[in-house]
Amino acid sequence: MLIKELKMADEFDDTGWAQIHHASQRGFVKSISFFLQDDPDLLELETKDERQLTPFLCAVDGGKTDSIQHLMDAGGKIDAMSAQNHGAIEICAMKQYIEVLEYFMKLDEPKLPVWKHLLRFLQSESDEEADAAGRCLRTLTQGSKAGGINPYWEHVYNNGGIPIIVKVAKSSIGEDAKVPTFQTLLNILSKPEVKEQVASSGGIPVFIRLLKSEKRYLIQLSAEILKEMATVKQYVELEVNNNIIPSLLKVLQTCHDPEVLVQIMDCFSNIANAEPKFQTQIGTTPNLVQTIVNLFEDQSDRAFLYSLCNAVGNICDHEENNQNMFVDNSVTRHIIVLTRFRSKEIQVSAVIAIYKLVHQNPHTQQVVVSENVTELLMELLKKTRAENVQEKTALALWALAGKEFDVKRYLATQIEVNLLIDFVNSNSEDLHFIGLEALTVLAQGPLNYQTEIAVANGIAPLGRLIRSEKEYIVLSVVRAMSALCVGVGFVPHPKNQDTILKFRGIKYLVALMVHSANEEIQVESAIALGSIALGNQTALEDINNNIDFSYVRILKLMYSEDPKVRLLAGHALATFAYNNINQQKVIAEQGGVRFNCFIQFLQSDEEFYRCNAAFQVVVLARIIPDEEQALSSAAGIKLLVDLLQDSESNDILALAADCIARLAHTRAGVPSAIVSIKTVDHLCSLLTRQAEQVRGNAAIALGYLSFNHSAERQILNRCRNDPYLMRILLYYTKQTKISPSFLQAWRHYKRIGLPRIPEGRTNLIGYKPEGMFEDGRPMTMLSFDDTSNTRSSASNLAGEDGRLTGRSSRASRISGTPRHSATPTAIQAASANLRGSQLSLDSQRSQHSLVQQEVTAGD
Template identity: 55%
Template structure:
């Protein structure tokens, strides 16, 4: 056919239809060429097939207008494709839309049983698939056909269907793609599990697995996956030699392991040894990241999973070895996994530390100074390794982690990193009061007070605990804390809605008010009052729903007002305050509350006859209330109760004052002689110091049972707190003539004892007569102090010594770990004090079980 070059038209396969033809001529032309359009070329295609494949929409419309049957005209090749299927094969949405509007059948298929969805999927025409999805034609179920194609045994069909599903389920900016519902409602999850199990090439399966990962955060998807047998199928894939197959399988198992029930199923299907084999066999960081993260999530699911990981031969050693690869993403995953595996599991903590993980984590912190997120995870790992484990604490401290963490704390101003570093440091301090003081000193009073002004509750708690430690003991920082304006932010924390913070602050304020031997710090007391601390404490004592807070507030009020008439009068001006409230707590169901109520009464009654009279007028206390504590297996209970009955002896109506005082003093001195706990020894020395300057006769009773000998022996203790409290107690006893004489003789025999006494009594009292006698001895001549005993630097425990517990660690639950002291010799079965002065039986060598419930000491 000859074509005029001046005629404008659209190609229609073999010819052009000029657009400037008259209509009659055009119709004549159509009729003349009707037979020509039915002709097929050597490939079996007619003109309409060429037009649809090439997207010549106007020609298509004219062909169909001349003969509507051409819409379904099939090619005479092997595929027998209709114009619609050819338009789909070419990928033209416009051509497909034109044909459908002209009336083409949407559900037509070719000789390979491929229709619109299958052809679009095989050619990866996502826009066409989305067009059909949006059209939502009942005869063309797109999702069902895609998933059917995915279930094929032909690799090409499996791979291409998976790739389309992966694209259609890619996460959106708002999270999981909503198309997950179309996958699940059309049976897609069981099909993906079938793909994991079938024998097609592994590379063909990857898009299906990636589709699953796209939607795996949805609970319904996880449930369908597990119920379809997905867990054993993907655990089996961990044994593949293909690294990407292993990576995808581990990633899927990692997601599922976030739920304890699914982690349990994985564990039952031997996922731990399979993941361990992956970590030992593969070197690709991407594979290792997924395997390690899966292991960490399994550990997080429960303690028995942690134990299973710890008991898997070589597992922990393998994880530690992986740190050597020094790949940042893997390092991050490793430190997170360590945290999860060791958290609360002492055996795993010890194994990791013994395998050398401490140095590896420290190197991560040092080498990733610009990666704050990774540093944060590494610090958290140290915290988890050190928590409640003296063995790991010592190892980590010996490796120098404390210095590294201190540097990080001082340099960083990122609150989250500061918070976690402070938590790690405090965990490293453990229950050792000496170590806690060192940590608190290292952080510094200024920074601790800054912590109180942040929004972090963890920092509030650490600051309160650390300031409380610094405020205690013979060498304390009560004045420094006050001068740094630390009391005001502490008082503000009394309004915290977290009971654990409130309790800590209440106790810290108590320590700031009174030193060893019940020596009041008047300035701090007045600062608490001017900050409305007394008001808040009274409110907590009266209105708190927590019984422990009520009784602790009462104890602190007793200390805030000790030796301070102004504050005592302020307390009594509050109409809600009454000693009756404290007396009622003496009958609580909680042993600790009853003991603390006794401490509160003793604090108000200490050297205050008027307060003793008021307590007596409001009912007083009965000796029977103290008997369970005096006969307790718990040394802390015995010591506190013994001190209380001496202070309250005048207002205990059902027992003679002399007998109750003698019983209490003897119990305390027996603890000085027999206890092996530094905490109890420190408390007993403090009690002696308090009692030594109360009423007449008490110091003499203390001296009568060899207290000076025991206290002088304790001046040689390795624990600074014990030495200091013993020195202060001896200082007060030196005001008694017998005590002065005994102490002078001891110091003359061993002048080092005098060095200790002088060092710790700088802010306390030594009798002038004792000082004069000592000066006389110096003039006469003293033996030389042996070399090596002249240092006043505190002595740390030997490697084999257990860490002494701290006064912030009391439990007081009476767990039966100690043999009863001489209370059984002093108190008969009827609760009456016996007159026998026989020595008590030897006490147990075991220290009491202590924790944070007795911060009141």
């Protein structure tokens, strides 16, 4: 029987196959062995059908690795080819035998180079063959579920696979047959080497042309490849030069498939992220912005809406013209809706888009605020428990506030102190920064929250954050400490100062002042130390006992190359020297300051520089050896009053009024000098400004000036003519001081009779900011503008006519001649008051709080 079977081994059946072929294909290893023992020539016997397969190829065709291995061991030709020119690898590809291919890879037979055969097969002109090779390569290069690229990518790359894939993309084979090849490329495209070969092989223009394909899925894959290539700036340049932007726009206008549109929008995102000039090209492409905005109405797919929000944000990020175009095309109303989605991912993308639309852009801030976005974001901020959503929402809200102090303060009060302290205690650096900035704003101003922040335990976390590795966080912490310790008019907050002392804040601040590599941190730390020591002898002794502290370090900063640092160094010295003769002597002994250090700032075109320098020269006048004390003080006072008279900026008006409030209760003679040049009139005019920072600071300054008899009469006269001014004055001086004799005189006027306050007059007390984004921006140490535009240094402050002026260059040009406060007579009058007056302000102060309460209640 066995002999009979052996004789039949070389006989062919109706299909043209012999028994050994069937045995090889089915994996009958024992039968193969019997056949070959009887007739070794059967090893290369070919079938008589159209394929002409050897037993080895039959075994491959059946996917039987046992048969394959047995026939190889028997000496079968592994590089045999069928009549269709298919070898073992090609047959595996046609059959999608991935495991057999991997089996051959492990064998690593030189006569059977798997990758070369697959890639050669990929170039076939037959759609079926190219598709089969592409599907095998796609499977072999597929990444794992855990993520990460498949190690087989390197074989494709090393065997010239990338240029071959590009060649396939260019070829005339059917578009459907190209799909698995493109998927293979996407599997390995994250590798920089692969991107480089795609670009060098001319792949970018090829895939851009394929965006015009009629096959939806081919467009999707081409866009995805271009999106991945756009993660590298140099390839974005190539894409843009090959007109990718109008090609993508065409797809947006003609395709409605969300899966395709996701890739298109992600591609736009990456192009915009690469460089600002590409953002500009996107924004200036005709009809592109409106087309993107319209997509919000036509689509509801979540993945697409997520990509759409990201794209809008990236196209607008720090690009003012794009921000304006999107907002003016009403994109905001669509994005607002997405903030209410249940999907946290979409919520976050929508909030980030709002943030990027309004960041540092007053126009878009105004438009977006007018659409009630602030209220919606505030609602989202307080309802969410997800830190990521909270973080992005807080960023958007803070961006909406812009630089306007009153708006920042309004938003900070809406967020509330406790939530802001939660931000500071969170794990998010963005929330740390916003929490610190908002608390700093609340700690400033005429109605500050210094005590509320302390009661809510908002100061202790500063001791932890001051050790942050992020300089911008450290800078915010230091500024927050300054704001928490000193209010308007340089009124110290002893409890907050003592709290910082308890967590050894002085040690950290001195270390930053001495060792920080950032000069801004050094000088802000010096200001914070001065604020903690202001009126607090314990803190001052602690600072002076620190072996590393020395005024010499601050004096050196007066000669920094950075004008901002020089100005702030002067502020730090003025803070230490304020109402403290002993510290003034120590500063003088350690080197002192020269009037020349202030000339550049006093003559600057920047009002902020002039305002701060003017205050500093008045406080430090006693220890400036190269200028007469009375003259330097008078010059500083006159500059401040000129700014009150001429400035059109809320920030400068508020700062100047604050400086007047500080000087109004400093050394004898200064209040009289201030009053002598009609300061009271200017301050009273500011009481009706809508900016609370301005009217509040002006009220506090008037409260301190009311201890001067001349100022008292002037204030009473203004308030008698307009009683509403008195209401504002009393409202903002609750936490500061006002002359009891002034209050008594007011009670007398009330008994005599006062004109009624007209009905319908705007109530500025508790006034909610409107028209939030006017040009004025409050200038504080926190929001200091880095830009500086100073005149060349001069040996004196005289103008062309020999007069010193504090008004802006714009006002000087318009008026042509100086007003009363710019005349030498004004300086001389102020100087005479400063020389002649020896009265102490403290002797004029008494128990006026009860009187104030009585008058307020009566009013």
